[in-house]
Amino acid sequence: MTGVDVLLLALGAVAVGSGVFVVSTRHLVRAGLYLVVCLGAVAGMYLVLTAELVAWVQVLIYVGAVVVLLLFAVMLTRAPIGASDDLDRPGWPAALIGGGVGLGLAALLIDAFRWTTVELPEAGTAERIGEQVFASWVLPFEVLSILLLSALVGAIVLSRPDIGRTPGDSAARDRTPGDRPAGDEPAERAGSGGEGGAR
Amino acid sequence: MSTTTLLGALLPVVPLVAGLVGLLLPPAARGATTDRDTSRRAAIALGVAGAAGALVLAVALLVTLDAPAESSTTWIRFGELTVTLGVRLDGAAALVAVAVAAVALAVQVYSVGYLTRGPHDDTDVDHRYPPYAAQISLFTAAMLLVVVSGDLIMLLVGWEVMGICSYLLIAHDRWLPQAPAAAQKAFLVTRVGDVGFLLGIALLGVSAGSFRIADVLAHDHGTGTLTAAGLLLLAGVAGKSAQFPLHTWLPDAMAGPTPISALIHAATMVAAGVYAITRLWPLFEATPTVLAVLGVMASVTLLLGAFAATAQDDIKRVLAWSTVSQLGYMTGALAVGSPPAALFHLLTHAAFKALLFLAAGVVIHAVGTAAMSRMGGLRHSMPVTFWCMLIGLGALAGLPPLSGFWSKEGVLAAAEGAALHGDGPAPAWVGWLVWLAGLVGVAVTAWYATRLLLRTFFGAPRTPLTHPHDPPALLRWPVLALTVPAALLGLAGFPGWFASQLQRTTPSDAEGVSDLMPPDGLIHLTPTVLLPLALLLLGAGLAWAGWRRDTAADPAAALGPLRPVFAGAFRLDDVQHTLVVRPTTALARAARVADERVVDGAVTGTGRGAGALGGGLAALHRSALPRAVVAVLAGALLIALAATLIGAM
Amino acid sequence: MRPVIPYVTAALLFGLGVYGVLRRRNAVLVLMGVELMLNAVNLILITADTTTRALLPHSGQVFALFVIVLAAAEIGVGLAIVLQLYRMRASVAVDEVPLDTAPLDEVPMDKVPMEGQR
Structure with a gap:
């Protein structure tokens, strides 16, 4: 067992352990934070596997943006701060299928690779990855940017407050603006503004 | 096709045409009075013309027939099976045809007077005469088809058409609540038998390769096939000829009009089964098993009918059970192996039973009820009817020299011959069974005939409100006409042309099985004739003695606890x-x-x-x-x- | 380097992700499970990059990059949907969304009590 293996083992243990906590904790916010740990450990594994650019992109985007978004959503949906009891559905189909999938895949991969060793390739630096992306993979790259654009537009459209309102309801809202407590509108606007700002 | 076969072929056609045309007539409108009703008059004309034409043809056939004749053409071929259209004529066929046509004519004329608005009817009763007369014509055509048919399928067609006409005619009076049920019962019970009949015919036809009667008789079927076919045919005979256990429909069929009872259920249709067996006699002669079964059925039927007739109150039911009993005599004669005796009794029975039914119809018409408990003392008010009925009942009981005596004597002598000397194709015990049952039947028949006569015509009148009188001409002449053969037909059994006609039906083969008849003629006059005579006197005497004690009471009361059993015909209906x-x-x-x-x-x-x-x-x-x-x-x-x-x- | 270690890690993470998706009632937590699954896939892609010499070098890492981008887009849209759902139903439990009844009107924010502030 080389040092690389030990590192991989340790980081893998951390990732799996925090993953277990993500899916089983009763505290919503702690789940988000455990996710951070998990994603960080995975980023570490990327580093060990010489995927430098991917590792840092992972930290930037996954840990920095995605998890933040998730935590924002947790806050905006009025998640309880402490433990909550009603977070889980019946466990047996989940355990069955999740266990089946995970252990099955693991068995498959163990069967494929056993205890073989490979040489680590040259590092995936920004320069080298950039060469590949903008040379061989430029078309998917461009399509991805269009996809990002449409996702952005879609998210904004979806978070408009007037979606899903029936005409009668909107008429009621327009007719009785004074009845609505003043605290709602700022919260709504803050919500949509917050979501728009997270992009 | 010679003259005789042409006459034979025309025999069913004439009443058929009359019937079909008659069916096209509109039924009489409601409320139409009988003398202004053109539809009714046209129907009467057609019916009488059809029956008269058939009678003329039948008599002509009888006169011109000097040897058995046959003619047929192939009609349909099913692979190797042929169905033919044709006639098969012999003396027996001619005689039966004359009997059928004569009774049909008598009934057509009688119905004109019977189905009129009488003093007991509502003002707007509608007898629906056109369909009635047309159905009688159709029935006559069907029966004549059975009589002359040379092919088993044609016979079956006639057989079935008779069944449907019987159904329609029993249910003719739509206002009678028991008529539809009676018609249905008659149809269904005979249908049960007809299934067996059809299967028997099919078996014979397939075995012989053709349905022509001559071919079927000439073919050498195996014993198994013959026995099976014979038993199946017996089922049909039992249905149509009201043998036990398919006899239950006949008494209920009395719900139909009385002329219909005379024609169908006394003289013709019920005799068709007996006739069918005589047509196929060589086949039956070869199967003693079938004859034994027939003998048992005949004996049971004979006694059952006789005992049931003793306790009935309805005059028509007495006559119906009497018909059942007399049919037992005919089939008993066949069972011991004597078709001539059976045919002779068939012809005399047609005469005297039709006479009895028509006379009973006259009585019912005059008195307004069929219950004997409400008749009595009609001898003085209806003398002609009384004498006719006396002759008819005498013939029924077997009083010499009336016709019934000679023919019944023929049956008993044939049975005696089979029993004591083992003659005939059937086992000896069948002969014993038929003979003893026949003898007991003579006594019981005499008893109930006397009872009927006494209850209806003697004693104090129990119907003081009506004024019965002798019938009008239309009703009287058919009755009188039938009285002649009822009285005298038996004398034709002496050696002569008549007897030779009947005897020719048996195989002329000298070493063949004996037909239990004397070499010529149909009359036996041996000393054993005294036995039935004595039993007749015994039965009649007992009835008369019982009546003498109390002329208003029913002699059947002497039966005591057995009376309800007999009246219900041993609960066989249940x-x-x-x-x-x-x-x-x-x-x-x-x-x-x-x-x-x-x-x-x-x-x-x-x-x-x-x-x-x-x-x-x-x-x-x-x-x-x-x-x-x-x-x-x-x-x-x-x-x-x-x-x-x-x-x- | 023994590739079986990151591979097994990835497999287990994937299984945990599936478990999380099937087990959790809160929509946001379901999305967290989905993130776990995506990360597991990424890990497999990166490890495959070391075990296989692809025709185009580092294609595993390039793919992983693309997956990260897709994940980001997906989480954005997904959370927008979740928030809209919350606006309409005041609840983000995934098993409280019947599909055969008419949708309710939007619930005004003031009617929903804040949890933890009872």
């Missing part, structure tokens, strides 16, 4: 109901339930199942996120497993 009717209706109900619940249910169930499946799939489709996710991921897991396993194999 037995039939329990053994046949109830299981059949239960089966029909079960079939209907099975059809509704199982078959329809399967169809509806398929629809409902499809709907449920669709609904289930829709619910599955509508499942919320958690269930959908589970389904997707579970499916992915299963596919991955399958792929791994298949890849590993």
Whole structure:
């Protein structure tokens, strides 16, 4: 067992352990934070596997943006701060299928690779990855940017407050603006503004 | 085709045409009086013309027939089976045809007077005469077809048409509540027999390769086939000729008009079974088993009919049970192996039973009721009827020199010959059975005939409100006409032309089985004739003695506790109901339930199942996120497993 | 380097992700499970990059990059949907969304009590 293996083992243990906590904790916010740990450990594994650019992109985007978004959503949906009891559905189909999938895949991969060793390739630096992306993979790259654009537009459209309102309801809202407590509108606007700002 | 065969072929055609044309006439309008009704008059003309034409043709046939004649053409071929259209004429066929046509003519004329608005009818009663007369003509045509047919399929056609006409005519009076049930019972019970008849004919036809009677008789069938076919044919005979156990329909068929009872249920249709056996006699002669079965059936029928007739109150029912009993004599004669005796009794019975029914109809018409308990003392008010009925009852009982005596004596002598000397094709015990039953029957017949005569015509009148009188001409002349053969036909049994006609039906082969008849003539005058005479006197005397004690009471009271048993004919109707009717209706109900619940249910169930499946799939489709996710991921897991396993194999 | 270690890690993470998706009632937590699954896939892609010499070098890492981008887009849209759902139903439990009834009107924010503030 080389040092690389030990590192991989340790980081893998951390990732799996925090993953277990993500899916089983009763505290919503702690789940988000455990996710951070998990994603960080995975980023570490990327580093060990010489995927430098991917590792840092992972930290930037996954840990920095995605998890933040998730935590924002947790806050905006009025998640309880402490433990909550009603977070889980019946466990047996989940355990069955999740266990089946995970252990099955693991068995498959163990069967494929056993205890073989490979040489680590040259590092995936920004320069080298950039060469590949903008040379061989430029078309998917461009399509991805269009996809990002449409996702952005879609998210904004979806978070408009007037979606899903029936005409009668909107008429009621327009007719009785004074009845609505003043605290709602700022919260709504803050919500949509917050979501728009997270992009 | 010679003259005789042409006459034979025309015999059924003439009344058939009359019947078919008559069916096209409109039934009489409601409220039409009988003398201004053109439709009724046209129907009368057609009916009488049809019957008269048939009679003329039959007499001509009888006169011109000097040897058995046959003519046929192939009609249909089913592969190797041929069905022919043709006639087969011999002396017996001619005589029976004359009898049928004569009784039909008498009945047509009589019906004109019978089915009129009488003093007991409502003002707007509608006798629906046109269909009535047309159906009688059709019936006559069918019976004549049975008589002259040279092919078994044609015989079957005539047989079945008789059945349907009988059904229609029994149910003729739509205002009588028991008529439809009686018609249905008659039809269904005879139908049961007709199934056997059809199967027997099919068996014979397939075995012989042709349905022509001559071919069937000439073919050498195996003993097994003959026995099976014979037993099946016996089923049809039992149905049509009211033998035990298919006799239950005949007394109930008295719900039909009296002329119909005279024609169909006394003289002609019920004799068709006996006639059919004589037509196929060589086949029956070769199967002693079938003859034994027939003998048992005949004896039981004979005694059953006689005893049941002793306790009836309805005059027509007495005569109906009497018909059952006399048919037992005919089939008994066949069972011991003597077709001439059976045919002789058939002809005399046609005469005197038709006479009795028509005379009874006159009485009923005059008195307004058929119950003997409400008749009495009619001898003085209806003398002509009284004398005619006396002759008829005498013939029935077997009083010499009336016709019934000679023919019944022939039957008893044939049975005696089979019993004591073992003559004939049947086993000796059959002869004993028929002979003893016949002798007991003589006594009982005399008893109930005397009872009928005394209850109806003697004693104090029990109908003071009506003024019965002798019938008008239209009713009187047929009765008088039938009295002549009822009295004198028996004397024709002496050696002569008549007897030779009947005797020619038996095989002329000298070493063949004896027909238990004397070498010429149909009359036996041996000392044993005293035995039935003594029994007759005994029976009549007992009845008269019983009546003398109290002229207003029913002599049947002497039967004591047996009276209700006899009146109900040994509860055989109830037995039939329990053994046949109830299981059949239960089966029909079960079939209907099975059809509704199982078959329809399967169809509806398929629809409902499809709907449920669709609904289930829709619910599955509508499942919320958690269930959908589970389904997707579970499916992915299963596919991955399958792929791994298949890849590993 | 023994590739079986990151591979098994990835497999277990994937299984945990599936478990999380199927087990959790809160939509946001379901999305967290989805993130776990995506990360597991990424890990496999990166490890495959070391065990296989692809025709185009580092294609595993390039793919992983693309997956990260897709994940980001997906989480954005997904959370927008979740928030809209919350606006309409005041609840983000995934098993409280019946698909065969008419949608309710939007629930005004003031009617929903804040949890933890009872």
